[in-house]
């Protein structure tokens with residue numbers, strides 16, 4: 462039997478990169494997946510990929526900064542599938558600049574999507590999970606946040622505001638894990654390193670400009686900073702999310718698992 466047979470999962474920012482890989486791996490493990498993204502066409506493409514390979518999925522528009530939309534997604538999932546077992550707060554954004562040049566727009570943009578978006582979605586998800594009976598493993602629901610190595614390591618050049626937003630995600634992960642442990646809602650996070658996605662493509666370009674070097678030079682820096690000696694793939698992250706989403710992780714909560722090729726160890 463598949464690891465997530467009979468389970469339902471929602472993934473934010475699932476139209477590309479890490480979120481797409483999470484949606485695909487959860488569906489492959491047997492979960493019915495709500496593929497959500499603020500770019501609905503991208504979410505629809507991932508939904509189609511899942512259905513083409515024999516899985517079950519729906520695509521829904523969700524801007525994580527809009528709690529009404531998050532509420533609608535949860536209602537939709539419960540109407541269609543009866544309950545909500547797994548929720549992945551993955552949507553995230555970044556911008557880059559020297560600290561002295563950061564604007565309030567940079568701060569608000571990063572904090573609103575990465576930190577506040579995680580809070581807004583988690584709140585409606587938890588309200589639903591609290592109404593559900595525990596599953597066969599005694600678990601009412603599982604929330605998995607895509608934080609970052611930058612949620613543990615403040616020394617990330619040109620990313621002070623992003624670092625603050627990801628430290629916030631890890632703080633929220635622990636606070637929620639503590640508050641809802643007695644209700645058997647598990648809340649964990651993954652902390653990726655240098656992952657090859659469209660976010661990284663944008664960052665390579667910005668960082669090259671800020672340092673006055675080439676994009677290849679920056680990419681070399683990322684690889685040199687990674688003891689396992691290569692850039693990370695979205696699938697490297699998704700496999701750890703699958704573990705946290707599964708019964709293999711029934712006794713883990715409040716944890717933030719590094720998946721970064723050794724770039725940060727703690």
Ligand SMILES: NC(=O)c1ccc[n+]([C@@H]2O[C@H](COP(=O)([O-])OP(=O)(O)OC[C@H]3O[C@@H](n4cnc5c(N)ncnc54)[C@H](O)[C@@H]3O)[C@@H](O)[C@H]2O)c1
Nearest residue numbers: 474476477478479499524525552553609653656658659660
């Ligand atoms: N790429 C990396 O190196 C890296 C490293 C550590 C952590 N992360 C984190 O992983 C997560 C995914 O990043 P990625 O690299 O796949 O980026 P990406 O840009 O490839 O994908 C992000 C997705 O989120 C969506 N999105 C953006 N704002 C949204 C919003 N307000 N509401 C809903 N969806 C929104 C985008 O449309 C996109 O589909 C983010 O939280 C990011 O901070 C990325």
